[in-house]
Every structure is written in structure tokens, then in C-alpha cells.
Amino acid sequence: MELIGNRLSQPANIPAPRLEVQHLTRRFGGRAVVDDVSLTIEPGQVTCLLGQSGCGKSTTLRIIAGVDMQDEGKIFVDGKLICDTLYRVPPEGRSIGLMFQDFALFPHLSVADNVGFGLKGARGDKRARVGELLERVAMSRYIDMYPHELSGGEQQRVALARALAPKPRIMLMDEPFSGLDERLRDGIRDETLSLLKEAGAAVLLVTHEPHEAMRMADQIALMRGGRIVQMGAPYNLYNAPVDRAAAGFFSDVNVIGGRVQGALTDTPFGAFLTPGLPDGTQVDIIFRPQHLKIDFDRNGRGPNPTPQDGTPARGVVERARFLGRESLVEFRMDFDGRVLKASVPNVFLPRPGTPLWLTVRRDRCFVFPAQG
């Protein structure tokens, strides 16, 4: 029997997404920990579910994998219903590969046999595929060893190879690289994802690490309180966040406040355009540390105001730290004593107590109605 669910009808010449999730909801004790989640992933695309601990990422993944069951919603693979609240293809029938945090290798099987476990076909072909995968995860020389002879990170790399071996059409990964040390992580992560992309798999990857998501994802689904609050390319989430919390998820942010008057909001950095908001609305103007410009003090004066950078405001250096590629300088602002953070490429470590002038790149600011 082939069950076709009621996907919105798709024109015949456009293939259905590899994975489609519609209105998934999961409640525990009356609380929706996954709340109306919908997303689609195309073949060869990596989507990251990104959010803080407890926001519902892993539960979403477990439902798609078939090891937990939704209260509402549907899941489709290549346009075919695999699960709703009445019908359910078992996990092993979903063409889905899993790589979860609590992976477990078979302790009585060698590395080669662990990786080759789910593979069908001639012995020689299997051995070749196992060899290729172990090379990709830099584990070739451990091929005849047993799991108890490997470190945690090495076991994780074998588990990755095992998950990749059957060339799954969909790969669900829950923080799969978290146990690897930094030196190995970048290489194995990039290699694994390019392997999956080459094979045309749709990848849904859970992480709470914004930089990891930015580096890996074609599409990021930002989750909060069980809901997807914003979905799009990393560039869009970084440069057009939906709210203050979304902006703050990807880097430190600076916030100044003001009240709208005639589509403008006056601040110590000059007037900001705040169109579309009624007079009297209290707003937060948000900018990232790299969008503050620093200028020297010229006998108590800063640089001249410009249309792009607005009016300079004076601050006194509180702390300056070198972070490798950049320096982070914290200023106590004269206008109301708040601290603003500026990041500067390379080494810039002014002494605490030094007065400097700051301007804000106004084209890089985000304006949102103030919270609460």
C-alpha cells in the first residue's frame, strides 16, 4: 500500500522536497516543547536547527527519526507520507541515517565491522567502502581495533563513518561533532558534510553553537520555546534578525534606547530613521561591536558628524582584550554610564581611562520596539 498524504499539490515537473515537516507539535505534560514546526529540506542541503538548550531541537529530530511520536503534524520523504498521528513508518523503514550524541558502537565488533554493519553487497565492495569512509574521518589505521581501544573522539568518528556508510537519503545529526577536539573538528565536519552533499542527502543538524551553524548551514532554523522564530540563509539571520534576541544569538550586541518622533529616534549618536513606528514608541536600537567606529579625542572633541556615521559620543575605556583576530574594547559612555563594546581588527589595546569617541554605522543597526 502506498499512502500519499495531503501535501499541498506540487507541479509534476518539480520534485518534492527530500524532507518535509508540516506543523509538528509535541507536548509533554500539557507543555508544547515542539510547537507547530514546519520545514523543508532539499537534496544536498544542510539545515541547522539552532537554539538554546531545551528549546526542542532534539525532540524535533527524534520525531522525524521515528523514535518519538508527535501529537500533531505530518512528515514526508520525497513527497510520501511517512508519519502522521494515525500512520507511521517504523524508524528502520524511513531511509534516514542517525548520528546522535549518545551514539553507541557495537563493542564486540571491530572498527571495520562496525562501519560495514548495515552495508549490503559483495565483501570486496563493502571493504572498499569501509576503507574510503575511514579515510574520510581520519581513522584508517584503527580499522582492526575494537571500540574499547579507542578514545571517545575516535569512537565518535567511527560512528560518523557508520552513519554515512549506507548513503542515507536523509541524515539527522544531533551535535555530532561536539566530542571532537577543535583541531580535528573543522576538518571532519567539513569532510562529512561535503560527503553528504555529494551524495545528495538532505541533512538536518542540531546545534546550539551559532558559529557552527553559520559555517555549515545552507539554511538555519532558529528555535525558541519550541517554535521556529526565523528561518533562512545564515547571511539573512545575521543581517536581518527578526528580534533583539535573534540578533543577540549570533554575537554580542550593543543596545541603546529612544522614543520615536516623526519617524526618527533621537539618541546620543544622532537621529536614527525609524519609519513605520507610531510616535511615542519606545525602541531598542541594536548594533554589533564591529559596527562601532572608534576615533581619537581632539582636545575634548570627536570627529565631525557625517550622514553615514551620525554624531560621535564620548566614552572612556574600561577594558581592552586581545582575542586573536580582533581586540574587544569596552567603553563606559559619558551620556548615561552604560557600557558599549567595540571590536577592532588586529591589536588595539588602549589603556583603561583613555577617552575616545564612538560612532555607529547606522546602516548596520537593527531597530525593534522595546521589550516589556
Ligand SMILES: Nc1ncnc2c1ncn2[C@@H]1O[C@H](COP(=O)(O)OP(=O)(O)OP(=O)(O)O)[C@@H](O)[C@H]1O
Ligand atoms: N520525554 C520527555 N518527557 C518530558 N519532558 C521532556 C521529554 N523529552 C524532552 N522533554 C523536555 O522538552 C524540552 C525540549 O527538550 P529537547 O531535548 O528537545 O531540547 P534541546 O533543544 O534539544 O536541548 P539540548 O540542546 O539541551 O539537547 C526540555 O524542556 C525537556 O526537558
